């Protein structure tokens with residue numbers, strides 16, 4: 481057979497292969513087979529130089545035409561197949577965006593944290609700054625600077641956890657009063673949420689519990705400011721229309737010291753069998769007082785120029801009352817069934 485005849489044959493075979501290819505992968509195989517480096521057509525082109533001179537031109541022309549035809553058939557078939565394959569893949573991978581999503585479980589704020597947020601938000605709204613201090617505290621800040629010197633009987637009431645090197649787990653957030661005052665000059669308005677520790681464990685005491693401390697030092701602050709501020713806070717957390725009352729209380733770092741009670745927000749003193757106030761009509765809420773001049777002097781503030789009030793409350797206890805939770809220990813057991821109720 482003549483060389484050109486063979487070329488025509490190879491071309492027809494190639495065009496059939498291209499037309500019959502069912503995937504882009506098969507097309508690629510056909511391209512390698514008919515146009516690749518070791519394809520028959522490639523060999524023919526390479527050997528044109530060895531042909532008798534009068535045949536070279538014609539063989540060259542026919543082989544080039546064959547290559548171009550195969551190439552263009554490959555190109556159009558590739559385009560068609562690629563489009564079909566893309567269609568199929570899109571159909572297969574299609575996502576129905578109208579289907580409902582996988583529900584993502586929502587967390588719950590711990591009841592103590594809810595009370596802390598409410599109290600802190602209230603004070604931030606009044607312009608107080610949020611301060612914090614270390615839980616491993618020095619004996620000096622936890623006691624001495626707060627007017628509770630070494631050997632003072634009040635220390636034994638604190639059921640302290642002692643650490644090495646004169647450190648204690650802070651028994652209250654009051655040491656942050658000292659740290660804050662030492663940082664700068666009055667006026668000082670801070671609210672201090674934090675964890676505190678005492679060696680105590682029963683239905684209303686846990687070794688770790690929370691406190692929120694507050695401190696205001698400025699010119700001309702009086703017990704009236706203390707009462708107005710704390711009454712507004714209590715109504716914000718427990719409900720408008722509640723009454724507060726102050727009773728004398730004793731804390732070493734305030735003078736006078738007070739304890740604040742809140743009228744029972746469940747029975748307002750009308751139910752002798754009330755579960756929340758036990759018929760007392762009042763709920764103990766917090767300790768507070770006017771900052772003792774000895775404490776102001778300890779941090780270098782002039783008690784003739786400045787006065788202040790301080791307060792400390794227990795948000796765990798407040799949450800127990802607010803949500804009617806009978807045992808404080810439930811707060812720290814991490815039982816999801818408990819937490820999910822809030």
Ligand code: DAH
Nearest residue numbers: 652731767768769790791792
């Ligand atoms: N630190 C006190 C305690 O843990 C609570 C307290 C009472 C804080 C009176 C105060 C205050 O700032 O003025 O028992």
